[in-house]
Amino acid sequence: xxxxxxxxxxxxxxxxxxxxxxxxxxxxxxxxxxxxxxxxxxxxxxxxxxxxxxxxxxxxxxxxxxxxxxxxxxxxxxxxxxxxxxxxxxxxxxxxxxxxxxxxxxxxxxxxxxxxxxxxxxxxxxxxxxxxxxxxxxxxxxxxxxxxxxxxxxxxxxxxxxxxxxxxxxxxxxxxxxxxxxxxxxxxxxxxxxxxxxxxxxxxxxxxxxxxxxxxxxxxxxxxxxxxxxxxxxxxxxxxxxxxxxxxxxxxxxxxxxxxxxxxxxxxxxxxxxxxxxxxxxxxxxxxxxxxxxxxxxxxxxxxxxxxxxxxxxxxxxxxxxxxxxxxxxxxxxxxxxxxxxxxxxxxxxxxxxxxxxxxxxxxxxxxxxxxxxxxxxxxxxxxxxxxxxxxxxxxxxxxxxxxxxxxxxxxxxxxxxxxxxxxxxxxxxxxxxxxxxxxxxxxxxxxxxxxxxxxxxxxxxxxxxxxxxxxxxxxxxxxxxxxxxxxxxxxxxxxxxxxxxxxxxxxxxxxxxxxxxxxxxxxxxxxxxxxxxxxxxxxxxxxxxxxxxxxxxxxxxxxxxxxxxxx
Amino acid sequence: xxxxxxxxxxxxxxxxxxxxxxxxxxxxxxxxxxxxxxxxxxxxxxxxxxxxxxxxxxxxxxxxxxxxxxxxxxxxxxxxxxxxxxxxxxxxxxxxxxxxxxxxxxxxxxxxxxxxxxxxxxxxxxxxxxxxxxxxxxxxxxxxxxxxxxxxxxxxxxxxxxxxxxxxxxxxxxxxxxxxxxxxxxxxxxxxxxxxxxxxxxxxxxxxxxxxxxxxxxxxxxxxxxxxxxxxxxxxxxxxx
Numbered sequence: 160x161x162x163x164x165x166x167x168x169x170x171x172x173x174x175x176x177x178x179x180x181x182x183x184x185x186x187x188x189x190x191x192x193x194x195x196x197x198x199x200x201x202x203x204x205x206x207x208x209x210x211x212x213x214x215x216x217x218x219x220x221x222x223x224x225x226x227x228x229x230x231x232x233x234x235x236x237x238x239x240x241x242x243x244x245x246x247x248x249x250x251x252x253x254x255x256x257x258x259x260x261x262x263x264x265x266x267x268x269x270x271x272x273x274x275x276x277x278x279x280x281x282x283x284x285x286x287x288x289x290x291x292x293x294x295x296x297x298x299x300x301x302x303x304x305x306x307x308x309x310x311x312x313x314x315x316x317x318x319x320x321x322x323x324x325x326x327x328x329x330x331x332x333x334x335x336x337x338x339x340x341x342x343x344x345x346x347x348x349x350x351x352x353x354x355x356x357x358x359x360x361x362x363x364x365x366x367x368x369x370x371x372x373x374x375x376x377x378x379x380x381x382x383x384x385x386x387x388x389x390x391x392x393x394x395x396x397x398x399x400x401x402x403x404x405x406x407x408x409x410x411x412x413x414x415x416x417x418x419x420x421x422x423x424x425x426x427x428x429x430x431x432x433x434x435x436x437x438x439x440x441x442x443x444x445x446x447x448x449x450x451x452x453x454x455x456x457x458x459x460x461x462x463x464x465x466x467x468x469x470x471x472x473x474x475x476x477x478x479x480x481x482x483x484x485x486x487x488x489x490x491x492x493x494x495x496x497x498x499x500x501x502x503x504x505x506x507x508x509x510x511x512x513x514x515x516x517x518x519x520x521x522x523x524x525x526x527x528x529x530x531x532x533x534x535x536x537x538x539x540x541x542x543x544x545x546x547x548x549x550x551x552x553x554x555x556x557x558x559x560x561x562x563x564x565x566x567x568x569x570x571x572x573x574x575x576x577x578x579x580x581x582x583x584x585x586x587x588x589x590x591x592x593x594x595x596x597x598x599x600x601x602x603x604x605x606x607x608x609x610x611x612x613x614x615x616x617x618x619x620x621x622x623x624x625x626x627x628x629x630x631x632x633x634x635x636x637x638x639x640x641x642x643x644x645x646x647x648x649x650x651x652x653x654x655x656x657x658x659x660x661x662x663x664x665x666x667x668x669x670x671x672x673x674x675x676x677x678x679x680x681x682x683x684x685x686x687x688x689x690x691x692x693x694x695x696x697x698x699x700x701x702x703x704x705x706x707x708x709x710x711x712x713x714x715x716x717x718x719x720x721x722x723x724x725x726x727x
Numbered sequence: 728x729x730x731x732x733x734x735x736x737x738x739x740x741x742x743x744x745x746x747x748x749x750x751x752x753x754x755x756x757x758x759x760x761x762x763x764x765x766x767x768x769x770x771x772x773x774x775x776x777x778x779x780x781x782x783x784x785x786x787x788x789x790x791x792x793x794x795x796x797x798x799x800x801x802x803x804x805x806x807x808x809x810x811x812x813x814x815x816x817x818x819x820x821x822x823x824x825x826x827x828x829x830x831x832x833x834x835x836x837x838x839x840x841x842x843x844x845x846x847x848x849x850x851x852x853x854x855x856x857x858x859x860x861x862x863x864x865x866x867x868x869x870x871x872x873x874x875x876x877x878x879x880x881x882x883x884x885x886x887x888x889x890x891x892x893x894x895x896x897x898x899x900x901x902x903x904x905x906x907x908x909x910x911x912x913x914x915x916x917x918x919x920x921x922x923x924x925x926x927x928x929x930x931x932x933x934x935x936x937x938x939x940x941x942x943x944x945x946x947x948x949x950x951x952x953x954x955x956x957x958x959x960x961x962x963x964x965x966x967x968x
Contacts, residue, residue, distance in 0.1 A: 199856050214853055216837030217954035220933035224925075227834050231862035236879065251879075339962035377959025388838035388956055413856055436857050491968070496951075498965040540932035540951050549800035549924050557932075557949045558806065564950075590878045592858055 167191040167409075169447040169715075170431055172416050172460070175263020176701050177688035177708040178451030179395035179402070183314065184712035186405040193409050193443055194402070195433055197452075198229045198259035200412035201386060202266065202396055209403045211396075215386030219539040222385045228267050229259035234592035237455070238599040239651040241637075242580070251589055254600055254651045255479075257453055261412050262386070264453065264655060265394035265701065269382035269500040270364035272317050272394070272702040273531060274308050276327045276509070277301040279696040286526045292576035292605050293476060297693045298665040298674035301327055304706050306720035307713070311705035314401075315393035316370040319362030325506040326359075330723035337502070338367035338376055343493035343567040344503035347534045350626035351505055354618075361504040361533065364701075366391045373397065380536070382500035394701065414441075415593060419448055419466060419684065428684045434593065447683045447715065451708065454657040454690040458583050459598040461661070467678035467686075472671050474583040476659040477600065478695035479652040480530055480572035481608035482636040485619035486537075487569075487628025488561040495536015495567060503534030508571060508615050509697040518614040527611040530572035530697025532619065537566040567628065569619045572656065573612060574697040576605045583660050602637070602652060609639065656700050661690035676711030687711050783824025784886065789893050790816045795901040797927045799908050807948040810931040810939065818930030818939035823867060823886050830854040833863055835936045840954040842943075849936040849954075885922070892919050 168190040171178045182192045201214035221227045229235070237254035240246065257264040278285050280297040288294050309330050318335035337360035340348070348358035365376045365387075376391035390396055402408035413436035420429045420442065430444035450457045458474040461467050508515065508529030519527040537543070543563040547556040559565075581603070585596035612635055620631040636653040664670025667679035670693075676685045687708040689700050696703075713719050782790060797811035807813070825831040834853040841847025855863060861876065869884025870876035896911050897903075903911075912920065930939025932946065934953060940946060946953050 199859070201853075211838070213838045213848055214836065216835065216839070216849065217956055218835055218837070218849070218934050218936075220929050220937055221834045224929055224933070225833060226862070229859075231859065233862040233865050233882075234858050339965045342966055342968060345966060377957065378962070378965045379954075379956050379959040381954075413858075438857075497960040540946070540949060541928050544801075544928035544932050545925060549927070551802060553801050554804050554806060554948065560949065592861055592878055594878060 164444055165446060166430070166443040167193045167445045169193075169449055170195065170443055170445045171449045171451055171687075172431065173263060173451035173453060173456070173688065174261050174395070174399065174410060175257075175451065175453060175688070176265045176395050177453075177704050178263070178449070179265070179398035180311065180314070180705045180708035181449050181451060181687050181712045182402045182408050183398040184709050185716055186402050186408040188712075188716035188718055189407070190716060191407045192402065193411060193445070194399075195414040195416055195431065195443075196261050196263075196410060196412045197415045197456075198261060198263075198412065200261040200410070201228075202260070202262040203400055203403075205403065205410055209400045211388075211390055213388070215388040217379055217381040217385060217388070219541045222381075223539070224541060228384075228386065230256050232256065235259065236589055236591065236597050238586045238589050238597055240599070240601050241603040242601065247587055248589070248599060250650055251597075255455055255655055255657055257455065257655050257657070261410060262395050262399065265392075266386045267384050268394070268701060270392050270394055270701075271501055271504070271533065271699045272312070272315070272362050272364045273504070273698045274327055274706075275301065275696045275698050275703050276325065279694060279698070280304075282694050289525060289576060289605070289607055292578055292607065294576060295662075295664065295693050298663060302722070304703075304710060305330055306723045307706040307709040308702065309723065310709055310720065311702055314709075315364045315395070315397050315705070316366055316373070317362050317364050317702070318367040320360050323359040323504075323506060324357050325510050328725040331726050333362065335367045335370060338363065338365060338499055339378060339502070341493075341495065341498035341502045341536055343489075343495050343536055344534045346493070346626040347567055347569070347622060348503045350622050351534075353625055354622055356505045356507045356622065358503050358505040358534070361501055362702075363499055363502075364392055364394045365499050366393065371397055376499060378498045380496040380498060380500070381539075394705075416452075416460065417593070417595070419460070419464060420444075421466075421681070426681055428681050438593075447685065449685045449687050449711075450661075450690075451687040453688050454660045454692075455583060455598055457686060457688055457690045458660040459585065462583075462585055463595065467661070467671055467680045467684060469680050470668055470671060472579075472662055472669065474660050475579045475581070476577040476662050477581040477583055477602055477657070478575040478577055478659040478692065479602070479654040480656045480695060480697070481575050481604050481612060482652075482654050483529075483569075483571040483573055483612040483615055483619065483633060484636065485569040485571075485616060485623060485631060485633040487567050487620070487623030487626065487631040489565045489567060489627050490629050491627075492560070492564045493536070493567050494564055496539065496563070498536065501533040501535035501570075505532050505534075506697075508532065508611070508618075509574070515614060518610060522606065522610040524607055524610060527607055527614065528574045528697060529611045529615050530574055531699065532615075533568075533570040533572070535568050535570065537563045537568060539563070567623060567626070569623065571612070571615055571619065572654070572697055572699060573608055573615070575695045576607050577659055577662070577694065578605055600651060604637065604639075656689075656695070658689040658692035658695050658700060661686045662693050663691040664693065675714045676707070685711055685715065783820050783827050785816060785820045785823070788898055789889075790820065791901040792893055792896055792898070793819055793923075795908060796896065796912055796923060797930070799905065799912055800924050800927045801931050807944045808941075810927040810945070813931055813944040814935075814939045814941040815927050815930040818933075818937050819889070819926050821938040822926070823889065825867065826864065828852070831860070831863065832937075835934060839956050840934065840936075842953065843955050843958045845957040849934060888919060888922060892923065895919075
């Protein structure tokens with residue numbers, strides 16, 4: 160390709176935390192970048208001074224019931240089955256539908272941004288294999304990633320405190336102190352501490368003070384599933400605004416990439432073809448193409464072309480977090496609608512103790528690892544009302560509000576072990592509105608996840624009772640046991656933490672991308688999103704997504720960050 | 728990282744419902760007390776949610792029927808009107824007739840309602856992109872054999888489903904005693920009863936901009952403040968009992 164024919168240095172597919180980070184680093188390094196985003200733009204004006212559009216609002220009908228952030232399950236359905244024994248699919252519709260919008264998953268997340276720990280990158284070396292799972296080490300270490308974690312925290316603004324005894328080392332303090340504790344968190348954190356756990360204030364990409372020209376959060380309570388109307392959440396608006404300000408970055412919303420174009424050798428990407436909002440076709444050409452469409456859409460696009468798949472690993476090793484959801488109803492109002500949705504956390508079930516080791520052995524497993532437990536509030540009233548059902552009891556139940564105003568929620572983001580049979584592939588019949596095959600999930604948990612959940616649940620329930628809950632109950636996502644026959648929409652894993660479908664490794668035979676994020680098969684095609692995760696760890700993935708994307712982009716630009724050391 | 732409690736509620740809704748309903752009566756605010764005032768900012772009735780909205784898609788008779796049905800699903804009491812009395816039929820009428828407007832009345836604007844300060848922006852309705860319009864036309868109008876809509880086969884739209892619901896309920900439903908109304912509602916297909924109940928919940932507990940929850944009546948009955956921006960909550964209100 161002649162340089163004169165190029166539209167830009169790099170095309171980035173997807174504008175979520177991964178794509179925004181790549182675009183930010185590359186434009187800062189002097190590269191020209193075009194970001195192609197399938198969804199609408201509600202995030203920021205694409206003309207100077209790139210201010211907010213004012214589209215986001217605390218509106219449950221719009222944001223939760225009416226698919227405002229996309230994707231709409233009618234035009235972009237996905238399908239789900241547990242195993243091949245379920246036939247072609249068990250359900251069609253809303254499956255792990257991370258927002259399809261400028262800003263991607265960053266827009267709707269309540270922005271819990273923890274780092275992984277050192278051990279998470281060396282799981283097989285540290286703990287050994289598990290039968291039936293494909294436990295591997297990452298081809299990089301925490302130390303190699305630390306400079307990029309620090310850069311990502313500064314870029315979006317993370318508020319936190321260094322009181323978690325299990326946290327990995329840091330090269331500097333959090334950019335901001337933590338924000339106000341939710342009332343329920345003050346109760347559950349005190350109770351957790353009474354029972355020997357180690358709660359801490361959850362690191363959040365939500366401003367506790369004015370930061371980078373964006374205001375402090377005012378605790379409105381509409382975090383998860385809502386874009387932030389006042390831009391107190393930095394991910395990824397801070398990154399995308401900076402991209403635009405360089406004058407070297409362009410964001411093209413409603414641009415649906417349909418093909419990665421290749422030269423005759425098939426080993427070199429020349430650009431992409433995409434459809435605009437009116438379905439007119441365009442082609443753009445660049446020296447590099449970066450896939451950042453998320454761990455669901457990235458493998459879907461590659462599988463349509465059977466690209467970068469000589470290892471047969473594209474779409475495989477799909478990991479979620481196995482969520483253990485323990486709720487407690489209090490005899491008084493904990494008003495979980497006020498504040499940042501989740502303000503406390505504890506990591507004890509990741510690290511484990513003697514009882515956890517015994518539980519593993521008793522179940523015939525060498526080890527089990529849980530995940531970060533979020534201490535958070537309940538949702539808004541439409542969702543609550545749907546649970547109570549119609550009739551004479553309805554009004555009293557809503558006023559009593561045991562499922563909203565009096566509910567406090569623990570969510571354990573349990574580590575999910577990779578299994579090659581858990582995968583995303585192309586549904587044989589269901590199509591999207593453009594006529595392309597829908598992505599299909601085949602997923603069932605490994606016994607590791609179930610044993611860990613069973614071990615953690617009574618502990619979590621005892622903490623909530625210690626905090627004052629009058630009743631507690633635990634469910635999981637995906638559901639299990641008697642819950643499996645609940646509504647089809649509840650069958651698929653509800654976690655939007657999707658990982659592993661283009662795993663990173665040191666061996667081209669068993670991985671899709673190399674340790675720098677380049678696909679083994681197409682040298683100038685990179686994957687920058689959570690597809691590359693080798694393990695899921697028990698931590699919310701977004702900050703690690705950004706750190707990996709930043710590292711890949713810095714290495715691509717030939718400007719790696721210098722190594723770091725612990726600052727204290 | 729997400730609205731986890733929503734997931735919890737959905738995933739074991741049967742168990743949770745029975746627990747929650749059993750625990751009614753242990754309320755922090757027992758019935759009989761005066762309905763509490765909204766606590767954040769200066770809550771004012773919303774003039775946009777008046778009862779004189781032009782009827783778009785429902786006939787007068789259907790509107791009366793739907794109002795009666797919603798008042799059986801979410802009944803009124805001493806704390807306020809039921810979902811029908813608070814405009815639930817207007818909510819459905821505006822939804823089924825959303826494409827009578829440009830932009831279609833699917834997504835209210837932002838960033839603030841104006842009820843707690845700031846300029847009101849919810850009535851600056853947002854436009855739909857072509858794919859979004861396709862989704863909402865399929866949802867509301869159905870595929871109707873249109874090749875552009877049938878990429879996954881035929882879909883019956885909400886307009887047609889509501890017409891079938893009205894036929895099943897009978898034109899005289901609003902004039903019947905409550906037990907007859909309940910029997911007829913119970914006789915609807917599960918999926919249709921769920922559709923109407925879902926819309927009743929959205930109407931009664933969603934923003935008044937969409938036509939239900941007139942003057943915030945649904946929220947006031949449950950002491951919910953709705954959109955509280957730009958005021959938000961102070962750190963003391965967040966962290967204290």
